[in-house]
Amino acid sequence: MEGVDHLADERKKAEFNVEAMKIVWAGSQHNLEVSNRISKLVADDPAFRKDDRTMLPRKELFKNTLRKAAYAWKRINELRLSEEEASKLRFYVDETAYTDLHWGMFIPAIKGQGTDEQQRKWLPLAYKMQIIGCYAQTELGHGSNVQGLETTATFDPHTDEFVIHSPTLTSSKWWPGGLGKVSTHAVTYARLIIDGKDHGVHGFIVQLRSLEDHRPLPGITVGDIGMKFGNGAYNTMDNGVLRFDHVRIPRNQMLMKVSQVTREGKYKQSDVPRQLVYGTMVYVRQRIVADASCYLSRAVCIATRYSAVRRQFGSQNGGPETQVIDYKTQQSRLFPLLASAYAFRFVGEWLEWLYTDVMQRLQANDFSTLPEAHACTAGLKSLTTSVTADGIEECRKLCGGHGYLCTSGLPELFAVYVPACTYEGDNIVLLLQVARFLMKTVSQIGTGKQPVGTIAYMGRIEHLMQCRCNVQRGFAELSADLVEAAVAHCQLIVVSKFIEKLQQDIPGEGVKQQLEALCGIYYLSLLHKHQGDFLATSYLTPKQSALANDQLRALYSKVRPNAIALVDAFNYSDHFLSSILGRYDGNVYPKLYEAAWKDPLNESVVPDGYHEYVRPLLKQQLHTARL
Numbered sequence: 001m002e003g004v005d006h007l008a009d010e011r012k013k014a015e016f017n018v019e020a021m022k023i024v025w026a027g028s029q030h031n032l033e034v035s036n037r038i039s040k041l042v043a044d045d046p047a048f049r050k051d052d053r054t055m056l057p058r059k060e061l062f063k064n065t066l067r068k069a070a071y072a073w074k075r076i077n078e079l080r081l082s083e084e085e086a087s088k089l090r091f092y093v094d095e096t097a098y099t100d101l102h103w104g105m106f107i108p109a110i111k112g113q114g115t116d117e118q119q120r121k122w123l124p125l126a127y128k129m130q131i132i133g134c135y136a137q138t139e140l141g142h143g144s145n146v147q148g149l150e151t152t153a154t155f156d157p158h159t160d161e162f163v164i165h166s167p168t169l170t171s172s173k174w175w176p177g178g179l180g181k182v183s184t185h186a187v188t189y190a191r192l193i194i195d196g197k198d199h200g201v202h203g204f205i206v207q208l209r210s211l212e213d214h215r216p217l218p219g220i221t222v223g224d225i226g227m228k229f230g231n232g233a234y235n236t237m238d239n240g241v242l243r244f245d246h247v248r249i250p251r252n253q254m255l256m257k258v259s260q261v262t263r264e265g266k267y268k269q270s271d272v273p274r275q276l277v278y279g280t281m282v283y284v285r286q287r288i289v290a291d292a293s294c295y296l297s298r299a300v301c302i303a304t305r306y307s308a309v310r311r312q313f314g315s316q317n318g319g320p321e322t323q324v325i326d327y328k329t330q331q332s333r334l335f336p337l338l339a340s341a342y343a344f345r346f347v348g349e350w351l352e353w354l355y356t357d358v359m360q361r362l363q364a365n366d367f368s369t370l371p372e373a374h375a376c377t378a379g380l381k382s383l384t385t386s387v388t389a390d391g392i393e394e395c396r397k398l399c400g401g402h403g404y405l406c407t408s409g410l411p412e413l414f415a416v417y418v419p420a421c422t423y424e425g426d427n428i429v430l431l432l433q434v435a436r437f438l439m440k441t442v443s444q445i446g447t448g449k450q451p452v453g454t455i456a457y458m459g460r461i462e463h464l465m466q467c468r469c470n471v472q473r474g475f476a477e478l479s480a481d482l483v484e485a486a487v488a489h490c491q492l493i494v495v496s497k498f499i500e501k502l503q504q505d506i507p508g509e510g511v512k513q514q515l516e517a518l519c520g521i522y523y524l525s526l527l528h529k530h531q532g533d534f535l536a537t538s539y540l541t542p543k544q545s546a547l548a549n550d551q552l553r554a555l556y557s558k559v560r561p562n563a564i565a566l567v568d569a570f571n572y573s574d575h576f577l578s579s580i581l582g583r584y585d586g587n588v589y590p591k592l593y594e595a596a597w598k599d600p601l602n603e604s605v606v607p608d609g610y611h612e613y614v615r616p617l618l619k620q621q622l623h624t625a626r627l
């Protein structure tokens with residue numbers, strides 16, 4: 001019934017202060033206040049309706065996204081929202097759009113790789129959205145292998161310009177978000193050629209479209225690459241294709257913080273690692289880790305609430321059937337994901353600190369922690385997106401048949417999220433970077449260099465110090481195993497950051513105890529999943545492994561009465577969740593039934609096509625039957 005909280009009894013079971021946990025999840029009282037205010041602003045505004053997304057044809061869907069983005073920008077300016085509030089608003093609007101790449105990559109690329117002069121020229125235009133930018137790095141033929149990119153930027157000393165060109169079909173820029181139909185400019189990555197010498201990949205600001213009539217400029221061929229996975233989902237984004245036919249740009253549009261080209265055509269590499277040209281990707285990877293906890297927690301919230309509502313089997317003497325959340329199989333699938341959502345939240349907080357620290361060190365030309373920052377952002381992006389993508393699918397399955405309905409919110413959540421395993425670095429390619437970092441650490445141990453930070457534990461691998469093995473040999477042969485080692489390394493980081501979080505002062509009755517239980521579920525579920533490795537290496541005895549599994553089941557029982565309260569602490573509105581199964585009030589069945597009749601297919605009792613395609617069959621069948 002309307003107005004009844006069907007989960008009230010579940011909420012009464014909570015053994016901790018939910019309001020205090022909301023502050024832990026939000027990060028601070030201030031963050032919680034801003035989240036509440038902006039979430040309500042979006043939820044209460046019909047302009048931000050999103051329940052129709054999966055039913056709109058692409059052109060209408062895309063135009064609707066443009067409308068929302070423009071309206072959001074209007075509201076941001078009308079309400080004079082801060083950058084923090086504006087970012088929250090885009091988060092709660094919950095629709096991928098060209099603005100993600102404008103704010104999330106184009107501007108950071110100029111801030112990270114542009115000189116002060118270039119920042120003074122371009123950032124004010126970008127902040128006012130007088131230009132709209134994208135990040136054009138990936139090509140049809142190369143994405144993972146950045147050093148394999150083919151687009152060229154040839155310096156012309158006669159005109160003090162670069163000539164940007166797409167020499168082959170495979171050099172076509174392919175995938176950049178916002179490129180297909182909207183962006184007026186791009187940070188474009190191309191091979192810097194001076195006097196016939198290839199200096200490798202650098203970033204260039206290139207205008208793509210006229211600011212007068214939005215038509216592509218001379219030499220520019222640009223468009224959308226077509227429909228992507230799922231209805232709605234990432235089809236609100238105009239991922240594009242772009243070709244250059246000898247497009248000329250001024251020399252001062254090469255991003256020159258890391259390296260420069262003088263008027264005379266002399267190439268100067270600052271005494272900084274060339275990998276700083278990859279800095280924007282590092283920034284986005286750390287953002288993606290924080291974002292993974294948001295996506296995973298949304299799916300877990302839906303699945304947990306529905307698991308408490310859904311009853312199936314187990315009726316005793318005509319009494320109510322069993323809540324499926326009480327089945328140990330349901331708990332063993334759901335609660336590790338609940339624990340992972342909290343774990344990723346905390347490791348995301350730490351990674352943001354690490355990234356900020358590295359950026360501050362770079363200001364002082366201190367590059368000592370750059371390798372660790374690269375390994376951590378790459379590895380944690382890979383781990384958290386893989387677990388989150390698989391976790392959203394598992395949450396769909398945890399909801400049975402109704403999880404497959406669009407009104408559950410889970411199919412679109414999955415479709416919009418899964419590319420996170422690929423973009424900003426294919427997850428395996430990134431794990432190989434972590435493996436390379438681990439192997440380099442091993443080789444340095446042999447020289448007496450003690451590892452610090454997240455690899456300090458490797459200093460205790462005594463036997464490797466004796467082996468003097470040539471770690472370079474066999475990397476390709478052992479890469480699949482090394483990737484597993486990289487995953488384990490990242491999982492250790494997540495566990496250690498969860499434990500460090502628990503060592504902080506955590507206010508609120510029962511809050512710390514719940515987080516301790518979730519931390520236990522996180523590491524014990526990993527230990528259970530990988531117990532073969534621990535047994536094979538004698539790190540665990542069979543008895544210890546059995547004890548760990550017993551403790552894991554005991555923790556499921558400890559978390560069970562608190563499960564609804566733990567997902568309430570995510571503080572998601574029904575509008576944001578956009579899920580009938582995940583409704584705060586648990587009023588699922590009436591709302592599912594109500595929603596079914598709103599489907600366009602039910603606008604007519606007899607479907608379009610009946611008379612042309614069904615009736616003739618039936619009549620034919622009737623005729624045959626009479627024979």
Ligand SMILES: CCCCC/C=C\C/C=C\C/C=C\C/C=C\C/C=C\CCCCC(=O)SCCNC(=O)CCNC(=O)[C@H](O)C(C)(C)COP(=O)(O)OP(=O)(O)OC[C@H]1O[C@@H](n2cnc3c(N)ncnc32)[C@H](O)[C@@H]1OP(=O)(O)O
Pocket residue numbers: 096100101103104105135137138143144145146147177275276278279281282284287288291370371374416417420422423424425426429433436437440
């Ligand atoms: C709808 C779902 C919404 C989710 C939204 C998610 C986030 C939103 C949250 C907030 C929004 C804000 C920001 C985000 C905005 C938008 C996000 C939305 C969508 C995302 C769009 C995605 C955009 C893209 O995909 S951009 C293109 C990404 N491409 C890649 O990642 C390419 C991957 N490849 C590489 O990085 C490199 O090719 C490489 C694999 C690292 C190899 O490089 P190479 O130069 O060949 O180097 P090599 O391997 O030889 O190593 C040499 C040496 O360098 C070190 N190294 C390598 N890279 C780095 C680095 N980055 N930093 C530091 N050091 C590095 C390496 O370790 C070696 O060192 P050593 O010699 O061993 O010592």
Ligand SMILES: Cc1cc2nc3c(=O)[nH]c(=O)nc-3n(C[C@H](O)[C@H](O)[C@H](O)COP(=O)(O)OP(=O)(O)OC[C@H]3O[C@@H](n4cnc5c(N)ncnc54)[C@H](O)[C@@H]3O)c2cc1C
Pocket residue numbers: 101135136137138141142143144145174175176177234239419422423424425426427428429432
């Ligand atoms: C939704 C979406 C949005 C995107 N947005 C942007 C954007 O805005 N800007 C942009 O520039 N790009 C963007 N991209 C492109 C994205 O960054 C690339 O697709 C990504 O980096 C993966 O590269 P790839 O496609 O070349 O994969 P590939 O490298 O071709 O991967 C194919 C397979 O090869 C494997 N593989 C590759 N190299 C190795 C290796 N050395 N060892 C072992 N296995 C290997 C991979 O693991 C994978 O299994 C986007 C992509 C998507 C899907």
